[in-house]
Amino acid sequence: MAYKILAINGSYRRGGVIDQAVETACAAARAAGAETTSVILTERYIEFCLNCRACMQAPGEKRGDCVHNDGMGALLDQADAADALILAAPVNFFNVTAVTRRFMERLGPCACWPWGAKAPALRRRPHKKAVIITSSAMPSLLGRLATGAIRALKLAAESLGAKPAGTLFIGLSSMEKKPRLAERDVRLAAKLGLRLAKGARR
Numbered sequence: 001m002a003y004k005i006l007a008i009n010g011s012y013r014r015g016g017v018i019d020q021a022v023e024t025a026c027a028a029a030r031a032a033g034a035e036t037t038s039v040i041l042t043e044r045y046i047e048f049c050l051n052c053r054a055c056m057q058a059p060g061e062k063r064g065d066c067v068h069n070d071g072m073g074a075l076l077d078q079a080d081a082a083d084a085l086i087l088a089a090p091v092n093f094f095n096v097t098a099v100t101r102r103f104m105e106r107l108g109p110c111a112c113w114p115w116g117a118k119a120p121a122l123r124r125r126p127h128k129k130a131v132i133i134t135s136s137a138m139p140s141l142l143g144r145l146a147t148g149a150i151r152a153l154k155l156a157a158e159s160l161g162a163k164p165a166g167t168l169f170i171g172l173s174s175m176e177k178k179p180r181l182a183e184r185d186v187r188l189a190a191k192l193g194l195r196l197a198k199g200a201r202r
């Protein structure tokens with residue numbers, strides 16, 4: 001059976017740098033025999049978390065049940081079924097986009113946090129790999145230091161049971177109306193896609 005990679009993309013722009021980087025990583029993974037699926041978060045119906053914590057009360061490894069009946073359950077099923085993940089979102093106001101944040105806040109079912117407990121605990125240890133991709137107008141080094149995007153995406157990966165296996169931070173992404181991914185970033189995105197696909201043979 002083919003090794004499955006699911007990409008979750010929190011960019012608002014089709015054809016922007018995040019789209020290009022995700023597609024480059026997926027194409028490299030496909031060339032190595034993996035099967036890839038991309039989910040665009042703006043195209044999914046996902047409600048805001050209600051902070052009711054109903055999904056976090058029951059103990060155990062099994063994902064909790066959310067009170068919402070929207071597209072999030074199916075997306076979590078897709079993430080569970082995947083062998084590896086790509087989590088991608090650009091930086092807006094020094095962190096990931098709001099649509100990505102809304103998705104992240106709905107990852108409660110992956111953790112257990114009963115009333116009386118001080119903090120949540122993830123239900124499952126990391127058992128798959130994830131690649132993290134983000135982009136910003138500022139140079140990548142500054143972006144890595146000054147924004148919370150990588151940290152947020154890593155947290156999302158860990159909640160989904162994935163250990164980060166590499167990050168791509170695309171800097172200076174807003175110099176043109178229709179930016180093209182720089183050659184260096186194309187190479188890095190392809191390398192990361194390949195790294196995920198190779199996980200299949202370990």
Ligand SMILES: Cc1cc2nc3c(=O)[nH]c(=O)nc-3n(C[C@H](O)[C@H](O)[C@H](O)COP(=O)(O)O)c2cc1C
Pocket residue numbers: 011012013015016017018019090091092093094095135136137138143173174
């Ligand atoms: C509302 C808004 C807020 C932004 N905030 C930041 C920011 O805080 N820091 C930064 O470096 N770039 C910022 N940017 C630039 C985006 O990061 C950049 O356009 C994005 O990386 C491009 O990704 P895309 O091509 O996938 O849309 C912002 C852009 C917009 C539209």
